[in-house]
Amino acid sequence: MTRAMLAEAWRAMGANRLRTFLTMLGMMIGVAAVIMMLAVGRGAQSTVEDSIATMGSNLFIVLSGSSTASGVRIGTGNAPTLTLNDADAIGELNSVGGVAPVSPGSAQIVYGSNNWGTFVTGTTPSYVDVANWTIDSGEMFSDADVRASARVAVLGATVAKNLFEEEEAVGKVIRVRGSPFTVVGTMARKGQSLDGRDQDDTVFIPVTTAQRKVFGSQFPGTVRFIQVKAKTAEAMPAAEREMAQLLRQRHRLSDRADDDFDIRNMTAVANAAAATAKVMSLMLGAIASISLLVGGIGIMNIMLVSVTERTREIGIRIAIGARERDILTQFLLEAIIISLFGSLIGVVLGVGAAAIANAAASITVIVTMGSILLAFSVAAAIGVFFGFYPASKAAHLKPIDALRYQ
Amino acid sequence: MQPSVADATPVVIHTEHLSKQYETEAGPVPALKDVNVDIRKGEFVSIMGPSGSGKSTFMNILGCLDLPSGGRYVLDGSDVSTLNRNQLAQLRNNVIGFVFQGFNLLQRASIADNVALPLVYAGVPRAERERRARDMLARVGLGAHMHHAPNQISGGQQQRVAIARALVNNPRLVLADEPTGNLDTATSQEIMKLLVELNERDGITIVLVTHEADIAAYARRLVQFVDGHVTHDGDVTHLHHARAGVTS
Ligand SMILES: Nc1ncnc2c1ncn2[C@@H]1O[C@H](COP(=O)(O)OP(=O)(O)OP(=O)(O)O)[C@@H](O)[C@H]1O
Ligand SMILES: [Mg+2]
Numbered sequence: 290m291t292r293a294m295l296a297e298a299w300r301a302m303g304a305n306r307l308r309t310f311l312t313m314l315g316m317m318i319g320v321a322a323v324i325m326m327l328a329v330g331r332g333a334q335s336t337v338e339d340s341i342a343t344m345g346s347n348l349f350i351v352l353s354g355s356s357t358a359s360g361v362r363i364g365t366g367n368a369p370t371l372t373l374n375d376a377d378a379i380g381e382l383n384s385v386g387g388v389a390p391v392s393p394g395s396a397q398i399v400y401g402s403n404n405w406g407t408f409v410t411g412t413t414p415s416y417v418d419v420a421n422w423t424i425d426s427g428e429m430f431s432d433a434d435v436r437a438s439a440r441v442a443v444l445g446a447t448v449a450k451n452l453f454e455e456e457e458a459v460g461k462v463i464r465v466r467g468s469p470f471t472v473v474g475t476m477a478r479k480g481q482s483l484d485g486r487d488q489d490d491t492v493f494i495p496v497t498t499a500q501r502k503v504f505g506s507q508f509p510g511t512v513r514f515i516q517v518k519a520k521t522a523e524a525m526p527a528a529e530r531e532m533a534q535l536l537r538q539r540h541r542l543s544d545r546a547d548d549d550f551d552i553r554n555m556t557a558v559a560n561a562a563a564a565t566a567k568v569m570s571l572m573l574g575a576i577a578s579i580s581l582l583v584g585g586i587g588i589m590n591i592m593l594v595s596v597t598e599r600t601r602e603i604g605i606r607i608a609i610g611a612r613e614r615d616i617l618t619q620f621l622l623e624a625i626i627i628s629l630f631g632s633l634i635g636v637v638l639g640v641g642a643a644a645i646a647n648a649a650a651s652i653t654v655i656v657t658m659g660s661i662l663l664a665f666s667v668a669a670a671i672g673v674f675f676g677f678y679p680a681s682k683a684a685h686l687k688p689i690d691a692l693r694y695q
Numbered sequence: 696m697q698p699s700v701a702d703a704t705p706v707v708i709h710t711e712h713l714s715k716q717y718e719t720e721a722g723p724v725p726a727l728k729d730v731n732v733d734i735r736k737g738e739f740v741s742i743m744g745p746s747g748s749g750k751s752t753f754m755n756i757l758g759c760l761d762l763p764s765g766g767r768y769v770l771d772g773s774d775v776s777t778l779n780r781n782q783l784a785q786l787r788n789n790v791i792g793f794v795f796q797g798f799n800l801l802q803r804a805s806i807a808d809n810v811a812l813p814l815v816y817a818g819v820p821r822a823e824r825e826r827r828a829r830d831m832l833a834r835v836g837l838g839a840h841m842h843h844a845p846n847q848i849s850g851g852q853q854q855r856v857a858i859a860r861a862l863v864n865n866p867r868l869v870l871a872d873e874p875t876g877n878l879d880t881a882t883s884q885e886i887m888k889l890l891v892e893l894n895e896r897d898g899i900t901i902v903l904v905t906h907e908a909d910i911a912a913y914a915r916r917l918v919q920f921v922d923g924h925v926t927h928d929g930d931v932t933h934l935h936h937a938r939a940g941v942t943s
Contacts, residue, residue, distance in 0.1 A: 293815045293824075302801050605799045608760055609860065610788020610816040612781050688787075689761040692799070 294615075298622040301394040305595070312591040312650035313631035316672060320582030320635025321642060321663045323577035325662035327644045330570025332653035336481060337566040341559040343479045343488070345421030347386070347519040348555040351379070351532065351683040353511070356418075370540065370549040373496065376515045378535055384528035386520040390512040392499045398492060400452040407448050408491040409465065411499020419518045427459035427474030430495055438497040442470040446478040459602035466503055470494065483562050522556075528552065581664070584631070585671030592624055592679035603683050604691030616684040624676020625669070632668040636661055701921045705772075707868055708734040708757060709898050712766035714923075715752050728923040729766070733903060739894045739930065741911035742918030750904045753920070754872045757902065758793045759783045771867060788816050792861025794871035798853045800845040806856050807832065807841040813864045822922055823926070829858040835889060844904040851931035858889060862899075869893065871903045887913045 302309040353371045376390035392411035397404065414429045416422070430441045430527055442463065449458050458472045479488045500509060519528040528551055536550050596603070643656045715727040725747045734740055742750050755761040756768060759775060768775050771790055775783065787793070800809050801939070811828035832838055835855040837848075853873055855905055861869055871890070875883035891913055893899045905911050912931055920926035 292821065300803055566804045601799075601803060605801060606812070606816075607784070608758070608787060608793055608799070610784055612784040612816065612866070615816055616780075687761070688759075689755050691758065692795075 294619055294622055296514030297619060299338070301595075301599075301619075301623055302626065305313035305641040308591055308595065309627060310586050312627050313634065315584035316628050316631025316668055317584075317638055318666045319630045320458065321639035321665035322580045323574070323667070324639025324660055325634065325642050325646075325654070326577035326666070327570070328639075328656045329652065330566075330573040331657060334563075335476050335655055336653050337483065339486075340481050342485050343421060344483070344555060344559060345419060347522050347525055348419070348519040349372075349519065349525075349532070350528065350553045350555055351515040351517060351536070352551040352553065353513055354549065354551065364571040369508040369513070371512050371515055371536075371547070372510050373512060374510070375536060376512065376541060377538050378539060379515065379517055379532055380415075382528065382535065384520055384524040384531055385517055387419040388520040389413050389419040389516045390496055391416070391514050391516060392496050392512050393634045394499065394504045395493070396466045396503065396580065398452065400449065402459065403452045403454075405448060405451045405513065407445075408500060409503065410491050410493045411496040411503070412493060413496055417517065419516045422479065423477040425474070425475045425477040425670055427456075428494070430473055435495040435497050438501050439495060440468060440470045440498060440502070442496065443474040443476060443493040444472060445476050445491040446491070447487055448490060448492055449475045457476065464652075465492065465494070467500065468580050475483040478555075483559065492635040515610060519525060520598050525554065525556065533655035544680070551571065577664075578667070580670055581671060584668065585675045588624060588628060589675035589678060591681075592620065592676050596679040596683040600683075600686065600691050600694035604688055604694065607686070607691060609690040613684040616637055619675065619679050620680030620683055621676055625673055628669050628672020628676070631672070632665045635668065636665055639664065656686050702736060704735040704771075706733050707738075707771055708732065708902070709737050709769040710766065711769075713753075713763050713768055714765040715749070715756060715758065715761070716764050721858055723786065727756075730923075730925055732918060732925060734900060736900055737894070737898045738916060739800060739891070739901045739914045740916045741914035742798045742902065742920065742932050743906070743908075743911050743919045744923065744926075745790070746906075748920040749923040750870055752923075753903055754870055754902070757868075758791050759786050760793070774818070784816075788813055789864045790867055790930050792858075792864070792866035792869045793870065794854070794874045795878040796873035798845070798850075798857045798877075800853060800856060800860075805844060806837065806848070808828055809845065809856055810859045810863050813860060817864055820896050827863055828859075831863045832856070835859045836863075846887050849882075851878050854878060854882075854886055855889070858886070862893065866899065866903070868900045873904050873906070874905070875905065880936065883907075883910060 351371065355367055371390070373390055376388050379385055380388040389412050394409045394411070395407065396403065396409045397406050410416070413435050414432055417424065417429050424443075425446070427443070428445055430439065433439075434441050444458055446454070452463065453459070453461070458475050461472050462469045463472060464470070476489065476493070477636065482488045494503065517528065517532065520524045531549065532552055537548065540549055542549065606616060640656055641660070644655045645656045648653065710730050710732050713730040714725070715729055717726055730753065742753065744750050752761070756763050758771075759770070762776070770786060773788070778786070790820055797816040801812070804812070807825070807828050810831055811824040814824040814827060817840045828836070829841065832841055836857055837852060837855055837859070840848055840852065845856065848856070858874075869890070878886065887910060889899055890903070894901050901914075903910075903914060911917060914931055917927065917929060918925055
C-alpha cells in the first residue's frame, strides 16, 4: 500500500518535473536563507563576545574634555585636561585595581626595507594588565623606561608580522618617525575590537617617550585618556564616583562647573554591544523565517494547481474505490517528499554558502547544528501544513463532479 | 417480466420512486422522475433512450458516483442513503465495476498498473495485485501489452483495459455507460462478446447504456428512458424485429 503510494507520488512528481523543481526551489532558498542568516547573526554575536572577552573586565576609560553637550565646547578627548599625575592619583583609590594613561598617535614604522603605518600607544607597563594583553615574546618595557623616556617598543602582533614576518623581532631596532627604537617585546594576538578595529595593529612605547620624543605635545604631561580597572565588578559604581570626585577636586572645578573629563563604563558599552548583536541575530532569523513561509506558500500554490489539474484523475480514483484517506495520503505524500528533499538540498546550500562566506569574506559566520535542525524541521512542517489544504480539498470532491471536470 | 431469471434470484439493484434534479443557475433541472427498477443477480440489462433522457444520471446513481434527490436506491441489500463516504467507496471498490464511454484510464500509469489500481485501494498485497492484473489482462486479450501506456494502444484495447479494471476486484455488478460509444462496429462487437461471456460464464450482473439497437440486442432485458421516465421495461425481442425491419 505505502510502497504503491510512494511510487505513485514519485510518478506524479516526475510527470511534471519543472513544477516539482520550482516548488523545491522555494523550499531550498527558504532553508538556505534561514541557515545563512542564523549563521551570520551567530557569527556577529560571537565576534562581539570575543572582543568583549579580550577587552578586560571592570574597565573604565576616562577621557579628557567634557562630554555633556551644552554651550561651546571642545570635543571629548581634544582638550588635554588629564595628566599623568591624575592617573597616579586614580591609582591610589581603594576601589581601583589598575590604571594606565594613554597618549595615542600614529606613525610610520620602518624595519629594514619593510615599512608599516600604524597606531602608536604611549602608555605605562600597567597597560598590559589593565587592558588584558599578553606578552608573546620578550617583555613589556619597565617603569624605569617610562621615567627615562627610553626609546623602546613592544609590537602588536599585526605590526610584528608586517615588519618582521617570520624573523625574531625582540632586540632589533626599528625606526618610529625616523628615530630608532629597540624592540623589547611582542604581544600575543588579540583580534578585533568592538568597533571592528584590528587591536593588534599598534606599537606600545613609554608614555613619556611618546609625549616628549615622538609627538611633542603642546601640553607636556597631559594624556588623551586613562584606562582604569576597578578592583571588582562590585567596586565599579564606587570607583566611578570616587574618580569623578577626585578629578573634580584635582582640577579645582567649582560646584557649578561641568566635568572636564568623561568617564565611560566599558563593561556597560560591551553589554550594549552584545545586546545589539543579539537583536540583530534575532532579526536576521525573523527575516529568514519569512522567506521560509513564502516557500511554504509556494508549495501550497503548486499543490493547489496540481490538484486542480488532476481533478479528473482524482475522480477516476474515487470511482474505482479510493477513500478520502487514500486521496489525502497521496497528495500529502507528494508535499512531504517535495518539502523534505527541498529542505535537505537547502541545508546543503546553506552550509555550503556559509563555508564560502567564511573563506571569502572577512565576516565570521557560524552554522550551528541547532539552526540546521530548526530550519529543516520548520520547512518540512510548513511544507506538510501547506500541502494539507489542497490535499483535503481534493479528497472531499464529489466523484461525479471530479469526473466531469474538463 | 424477466424471462430468463427466476423470481427467487436475489435483487442486486432496487430503486423506488427514484428522482434526481440538478440544481443549476437557471433553476432546478429534473433528470429522473419516479424511476422504479429492480435488477436481479445475473441479469444483462440494456438501457436506451433519447439524448438527455436521464440514462447517464441513472447510471451514475447506480454506480454511487452521485446521490439521488428523492426516493430509495438499495444496492445489494443496503440503502445507499444510509451509508457514509467510506462505505460508498468500498461499494465502488468491490461491488461495482464502472466502464465509461471515455475509458477514463490514468494516462501516466501502465496498463497493468491501471488494472491493479482498485486492488491498491482494496489493500491487496503487491504480488497478488500484479498476478490478478496480469490474469485479468490475459482474459480480455491484452496479456502482451501489460507495460504499455494507455495512449500506446487502440481505443478498443483501452476499453478492454477499462473492463479489466472494472472486473479485477470481482464485482457483482458491472455498469457500462455507452462503452462502445467511441468504438467502430467491429470493435464494439468484440467488446459486447466479452461482456456477454462475463455475464454468462461468471454470472456477473451487467447494466449497459447504448444508443445502438444492435448493441442493446446483446442483452436479455431492455429498459427505455424518455424524459426521465421509464417508458418500457421488458424483453429485447422487439429490437430484433426493429433491426430486421430496418435491414430488410
Ligand atoms: N451536471 C449537470 N448539471 C445540470 N444538468 C444536467 C447535468 N447532467 C445532466 N443534466 C441534465 O439532465 C438531463 C439528463 O442528462 P443525462 O446526462 O442523464 O442524459 P443521457 O440520457 O445520458 O443523455 P445522452 O444520451 O446524451 O448521454 C439532461 O436534461 C441534462 O441536460
Ligand atoms: Mg449519457
